[in-house]
Amino acid sequence: MQKEMPQHDALLFEAILTLKDEGECRAFFQDLCTVAELRAMAQRLEVAQLLDQGLIYNDILQRTGASSATISRVNRALQYGADGYKTVLPRLDK
Numbered sequence: 001m002q003k004e005m006p007q008h009d010a011l012l013f014e015a016i017l018t019l020k021d022e023g024e025c026r027a028f029f030q031d032l033c034t035v036a037e038l039r040a041m042a043q044r045l046e047v048a049q050l051l052d053q054g055l056i057y058n059d060i061l062q063r064t065g066a067s068s069a070t071i072s073r074v075n076r077a078l079q080y081g082a083d084g085y086k087t088v089l090p091r092l093d094k
Contacts (some may be wrong), residue, residue, distance in 0.1 A: 047074045048085045049092070 019025045029038060043066050050060045057071050066074075078085050 044070065044074050045085075045088075047071055048078060049089060051075055051078055052085070052089050 015028070016025075019028055033041070043064055046064050047060055047066050047070060050063065051071070051074060055063075057068060060066060060071050061068065074085075
């Protein structure tokens with residue numbers, strides 16, 4: 001069950017859905033986010049991929065440099081979250 005979002009959150013997601021290709025997406029996120037925010041999001045996605053592949057925390061920490069807190073947070077999202085990772089990860093494998 002998804003929670004009701006504030007209007008500005010909905011606007012953000014609507015804006016993302018208007019992007020046509022990787023170039024537009026890259027430009028939008030570079031304008032929207034700091035370099036650190038982009039790196040953090042990319043790292044969390046990589047951690048999700050590795051957890052989904054069955055790697056253990058120590059291997060993921062060595063490969064990504066992610067903290068154990070980040071790995072744990074991503075793992076909780078995979079197990080109990082809104083299924084966002086579970087939606088995206090199979091699509092990236094294609």
